[in-house]
Amino acid sequence: MKGVDNTWSTERLKIAFDRFLSENGRLPTAPEVDRTDYLPSSRQIQRRFGGLKALRELLGYEVTDFGSGASRSGIATRGNLRAKAAERELEQELAQLFGEPFVHSEKYYGPGRNRADFIVYTMDGHFGIDVFTTETKHDLQKNVALKIDKYLDFPKSVRLFFVVVSQNLSEDEVQLACKGMVKIAKLPELEIVTPKGLFDEVRSLTPYIEPIGFVSIYDAV
Incomplete structure (x- = not known):
């Protein structure tokens, strides 16, 4: 009980x-x-x-x-399935850019049990990623507000990206929806972007060299 x-x-x-x-x-x-x-x-x-x-x-x-039966059987799962598919695709793209050994998923940070979806290590500095799906500006703002509280223990010197996967919201709409949120100031290194916005920001970072003989899990037999 x-x-x-x-x-x-x-x-x-x-x-x-x-x-x-x-x-x-x-x-x-x-x-x-x-x-x-x-x-x-x-x-x-x-x-x-x-x-x-x-x-x-x-x-x-x-x-x-x-x-309703429709809700129980399908509607509630779609957002989660989209998020998981987006995480997998994002992980593969990050691994191609920065090397699989340097893209860590479900990485713990801080003194508690909070985890970032990804921590990526580069020669120009590390960055963290949290991926989520949303389709309305209102839900976007709610999700961002809740996630900011979750990441208050995240290292202040490390860049942090909230990556918004949406079929309805463009990069400009995401930026506009979050522009007036006072709470964002609690995380000075936070950037809220779409997947395209993320890669626009990190593509120029210098990757580490992969270990000699390393075989990717994507290529393993």
Whole structure:
């Protein structure tokens, strides 16, 4: 049985729900919330937030009503699948530019258990990447605000890119949506870009030389 825990901030809840989404390909139902040890109880969620639907909306998920079969079977997974596909494609592009040994995925940073999607090492300095999908300016701003809190322990001397994968938002629209966000000042090295914007920024960095005899996982038999 879960104990009472009054320390559930929106940041902590978003991280926990994102973990469930990553592990299961969808957001949890109320019974699954109660069975998952790293989530609060559904009763706590009902008392503090007015129920799961209200909490999903607060956390910025595009699908908040999971009452229909269509939502349960497909809609909730599409954003996650797009994000995973984007991460894989981005990893391969980064490996081609900077060498596979120097592109580290799911890299821990800071004193806690937070991880960046990628840390890339170059002769001109390192940089971190967090990739996420969104289709509206409102959801983009919500995601950025939550992720800024997650990255407060990220090394201040290392460039950090939030890479926005979107079918609807252009590079200019992403920049415009984030321009007035005061919270961005908490991360002085943060840049919010699309994948194209990322490569425009990092393509000129000098890669390290790969070890002699290194065989890429993409080429291994």
